[in-house]
Amino acid sequence: xxxxxxxxxxxxxxxxxxxxxxxxxxxxxSPELFWYVQYSRQRLQLLLRHIxxxxxKGFTADLNKGETSFHLKKPFAQEEDSAMYYCAxxxxxxxxxxxxxxxxxxxxxx
Amino acid sequence: xxxxxQSPKYLFRKEGQNVTLSCEQNLNHDAMYWYRQDPGQxxxxxxxxxxxxxxxxxxxAEGYSVSREKKESFPLTVxxxxxxxxxxxxCASNLQLYSNQPQHFGDGTRLSIL
Numbered sequence: 001x002x003x004x005x006x007x008x009x010x011x012x013x014x015x016x017x018x019x020x021x022x023x024x025x026x027x028x029x030s031p032e033l034f035w036y037v038q039y040s041r042q043r044l045q046l047l048l049r050h051i052x053x054x055x056x057k058g059f060t061a062d063l064n065k066g067e068t069s070f071h072l073k074k075p076f077a078q079e080e081d082s083a084m085y086y087c088a089x090x091x092x093x094x095x096x097x098x099x100x101x102x103x104x105x106x107x108x109x110x
Numbered sequence: 111x112x113x114x115x116q117s118p119k120y121l122f123r124k125e126g127q128n129v130t131l132s133c134e135q136n137l138n139h140d141a142m143y144w145y146r147q148d149p150g151q152x153x154x155x156x157x158x159x160x161x162x163x164x165x166x167x168x169x170x171a172e173g174y175s176v177s178r179e180k181k182e183s184f185p186l187t188v189x190x191x192x193x194x195x196x197x198x199x200x201c202a203s204n205l206q207l208y209s210n211q212p213q214h215f216g217d218g219t220r221l222s223i224l
Binding site: 004006009032034036043044045046049051086088090092094095096097098099100101102103 | 141143145150151152153154155158160166168200202204206207208209210212213215216217218
């Protein structure tokens with residue numbers, strides 16, 4: 001079955017602390033994964049995608065096929081990072097739809 | 111200012127009533143999608159469309175209908191057959207189906223029952 005799991009509903013850290021938002025997936029094909037972010041009162045927007053292997057706003061995510069994971073990391077959290085984060089898996093054979101995890105709310109306290 | 115516009119932002123439905131959610135894009139994208147979001151859950155696909163006059167059911171199409179008469183527009187109708195319509199609805203678009211480019215999302219419409 002195709003599935004994306006984000007085990008933490010809420011993650012609360014202090015400013016300057018490292019943060020890791022977990023994402024695990026289940027997919028028989030070659031996975032293409034994304035992290036989307038939704039800041040308060042803003043639309044859902046792409047944060048990063050694994051094939052780009054880039055760092056956006058200090059966040060990185062590495063695809064680990066052995067552990068079927070795509071965790072999002074940032075070494076030093078900032079208050080402006082507070083938002084909802086969604087991990088998503090691209091399914092080509094159904095119109096290129098995205099399967100989303102349940103989302104993790106990140107709260108960065110001063 | 112390119113993007114996806116969804117309207118209205120908030121919508122209320124009475125029992126037995128059909129309501130239509132609007133989605134317009136000026137990105138010249140071929141593919142468009144409708145997702146539903148419930149509290150504590152990820153987004154689930156309702157319908158998607160590759161081109162004008164073509165659309166396919168997603169994972170939770172029952173109780174919904176769509177049309178694609180113009181490339182820019184992909185309205186979603188929530189029919190009276192949808193027994194639990196209260197949710198947040200997101201429209202998205204992409205250059206084309208089967209693209210590995212990221213989807214672009216609208217601001218969403220929150221539908222509630224009166």
